[in-house]
Amino acid sequence: MKWNNGNDKxxxxxxxxxxxxxxxxTLGFGFGRDDESREEIERIDFKMVTFSLAGKDYGxxxxxxxxxxxxxxxxxxxxxxPFVAGVYNLRGEIISIIDLRVMFNLPAEQHSDGTPQDGLIxxxxxxxxxVIVDRIDRVVGISSESIQPPHPIFADINIGYISGVVxxxxxxxxxxxxxxxxxxxxxxxxxxxxxxxxxxxxPGEPIEEPARVTAPDEQQEFSFISEGLATFDKLYASAINQxxxxxxxxxxxxxxxxxQKPIQFADExxxxxxxxxxxxxxxxxxxxxxxxxxxxxxxxxxxxxxxxAWNPGCxxxxxxxxxxxxxxxxxxxxxxxxxxxxxxxxxxxxxxxLILAEETVPAHMQEFTVGTANGVxxxxxxxxxxxxxxxxxxxxxxxxxxxxxxxxxxxxxxxxEVQQQVLTKFYETLVNGxxxxxxxxEQLDDDTRWQPLSDQVQAYxxx
Amino acid sequence: MRVEYINPFVxxxxxxxxxxxxxxxxxxxLFLKSTAMPVLGVAAIVGLAGDVExxxxxxxxxDTAIKIASAMLEAMDMExxxxxxxxxxxxxxxxxNMITGQAVTKLHELGFKFDLTPPAILSxxxxxxxxxxxxxxxxxxxxxxxxxxxxxxxxxxx
Numbered sequence: 193m194k195w196n197n198g199n200d201k202x203x204x205x206x207x208x209x210x211x212x213x214x215x216x217x218t219l220g221f222g223f224g225r226d227d228e229s230r231e232e233i234e235r236i237d238f239k240m241v242t243f244s245l246a247g248k249d250y251g252x253x254x255x256x257x258x259x260x261x262x263x264x265x266x267x268x269x270x271x272x273x274p275f276v277a278g279v280y281n282l283r284g285e286i287i288s289i290i291d292l293r294v295m296f297n298l299p300a301e302q303h304s305d306g307t308p309q310d311g312l313i314x315x316x317x318x319x320x321x322x323v324i325v326d327r328i329d330r331v332v333g334i335s336s337e338s339i340q341p342p343h344p345i346f347a348d349i350n351i352g353y354i355s356g357v358v359x360x361x362x363x364x365x366x367x368x369x370x371x372x373x374x375x376x377x378x379x380x381x382x383x384x385x386x387x388x389x390x391x392x393x394x395p396g397e398p399i400e401e402p403a404r405v406t407a408p409d410e411q412q413e414f415s416f417i418s419e420g421l422a423t424f425d426k427l428y429a430s431a432i433n434q435x436x437x438x439x440x441x442x443x444x445x446x447x448x449x450x451x452q453k454p455i456q457f458a459d460e461x462x463x464x465x466x467x468x469x470x471x472x473x474x475x476x477x478x479x480x481x482x483x484x485x486x487x488x489x490x491x492x493x494x495x496x497x498x499x500x501a502w503n504p505g506c507x508x509x510x511x512x513x514x515x516x517x518x519x520x521x522x523x524x525x526x527x528x529x530x531x532x533x534x535x536x537x538x539x540x541x542x543x544x545x546l547i548l549a550e551e552t553v554p555a556h557m558q559e560f561t562v563g564t565a566n567g568v569x570x571x572x573x574x575x576x577x578x579x580x581x582x583x584x585x586x587x588x589x590x591x592x593x594x595x596x597x598x599x600x601x602x603x604x605x606x607x608x609e610v611q612q613q614v615l616t617k618f619y620e621t622l623v624n625g626x627x628x629x630x631x632x633x634e635q636l637d638d639d640t641r642w643q644p645l646s647d648q649v650q651a652y653x654x655x
Numbered sequence: 656m657r658v659e660y661i662n663p664f665v666x667x668x669x670x671x672x673x674x675x676x677x678x679x680x681x682x683x684x685l686f687l688k689s690t691a692m693p694v695l696g697v698a699a700i701v702g703l704a705g706d707v708e709x710x711x712x713x714x715x716x717x718d719t720a721i722k723i724a725s726a727m728l729e730a731m732d733m734e735x736x737x738x739x740x741x742x743x744x745x746x747x748x749x750x751x752n753m754i755t756g757q758a759v760t761k762l763h764e765l766g767f768k769f770d771l772t773p774p775a776i777l778s779x780x781x782x783x784x785x786x787x788x789x790x791x792x793x794x795x796x797x798x799x800x801x802x803x804x805x806x807x808x809x810x811x812x813x
Binding site: 284535537540541543544579580581582583584586587588589590 | 656657658659661685687688689690787788789790792810811
């Protein structure tokens with residue numbers, strides 16, 4: 193069995209440090225299955241993204257990983273070191289790509305040209321760097337106490353690059369110290385010294401910990417969860433969704449302990465399960481009567497003959513049509529125009545001719561629909577009000593000024609700095625007294641700009 | 656960019672290229688861009704004005720432009736070219752006109768009205784294009800002679 197082999201190799205290393213009891217204690221954790229009570233108090237405080245190189249499993253601290261990426265079409269740089277695969281344009285930022293297999297003298301899997309390669313984008317102290325690996329596996333949460341010191345037996349990779357070895361579910365992962373791997377040549381000597389001192393005081397250092405979970409641990413678990421959501425591209429934590437995240441975290445902790453699973457995400461499915469309740473009621477469907485009435489109650493008074501609304505992130509258009517139905521009734525006699533945009537080409541392409549099953553149309557919207565061969569669609573009068581655009585919210589928009597902005601759940605899917613830029617754009621686009629509606633679980637706390645309007649709907653008036 | 660505008664441009668580019676080059680054409684993933692973009696080497700630009708305002712740009716390397724122009728000339732039993740001369744530029748102009756013209760005809764049928772300007776050809780090294788306040792739709796097309804990027808930046812007139 194794989195673990196037994198690893199154990200045989202590890203034991204001399206642990207006792208070689210001269211602290212036999214530490215070695216035993218560490219092993220005790222590794223064999224948690226034999227000792228139920230110990231397993232229970234094992235705390236998950238270290239998460240790593242795992243991947244394989246030449247058939248072996250490796251892990252990198254998730255805090256160092258900015259994102260998981262597929263690299264394709266990067267640019268070869270002449271006369272660079274052999275392990276530099278090239279440079280890559282990451283949404284406008286040029287980063288270097290390192291092939292870890294070449295760097296570690298491991299056989300690289302052959303890729304036919306043009307196939308995207310699995311990789312990670314790492315956040316180092318002062319820059320970003322991309323690394324190519326054979327295959328990304330998943331995110332594994334472990335207790336940092338179970339990490340054992342590296343052993344010279346791992347000759348494949350220079351020992352100085354390894355921060356430890358850890359066993360998880362019968363697999364042995366080698367954890368890499370990315371900061372050390374990518375330090376400059378001139379700093380190599382110092383790195384070797386450091387590695388030696390790491391050997392002497394391994395991360396497996398036991399400290400007597402109370403079994404009770406303390407507040408700082410919770411804080412750490414919470415920040416791992418936030419990082420995990422960002423890594424899996426689910427949601428970016430910020431002031432806008434902080435309150436929901438904290439509530440959901442408590443709820444999640446309970447859910448997970450009931451089914452006896454770790455709090456941390458093991459894979460994308462866990463992250464998706466965590467984030468599922470975030471999405472607002474009536475997403476991807478027409479708004480029901482109570483939500484429609486709540487929106488109607490916060491609509492601003494418009495003196496002009498033309499009323500403009502902006503609906504970024506409209507997906508297939510259910511939201512835009514629901515809004516159009518409300519606005520056309522509320523501002524009857526005025527000209528209503530809605531700019532609706534989404535950067536998902538497939539969804540937005542279906543929006544102008546959205547066909548719905550008749551039973552999914554709420555009673556109060558039926559007067560705006562007409563029948564077709566395959567179902568019902570909105571009347572020409574409603575359709576003419578909406579301009580569906582293939583649009584990325586990060587880019588310039590053609591919306592002039594708006595009385596209403598409806599942007600539900602989209603802000604939380606953007607990086608925090610983009611969230612702020614987009615909010616500023618909304619503020620500038622809205623007329624004085626204009627209304628911004630965000631997702632059910634989103635909040636704006638800047639009361640110098642946004643004044644909350646309602647208990648039923650997350651609506652804010654531009655101050 | 657308004658959803659209804661996308662397909663006419665993609666379809667007419669596909670049809671015209673396949674017809675004039677008499678070969679397979681592969682369309683890449685469409686995407687949006689709004690920052691300054693590098694121009695590959697030869698760009699034919701057609702302006703649009705009417706219900707909308709903006710321009711369509713056909714961008715390719717000099718080498719691809721020469722190969723495409725040669726293929727089009729040979730199809731008409733004319734001499735191929737080896738450098739981008741007047742004949743080559745006129746041929747690329749014509750290609751841009753055909754694609755944009757066909758797209759605009761389709762849009763007219765859908766009820767959108769606008770006019771075209773005659774194409775202009777720009778060529779040179781290290782050029783960039785940027786459009787203030789409009790995001791551009793990029794339609795990459797692969798033909799045996801190389802890659803043509805069709806760059807459509809149009810917006811509604813307010």
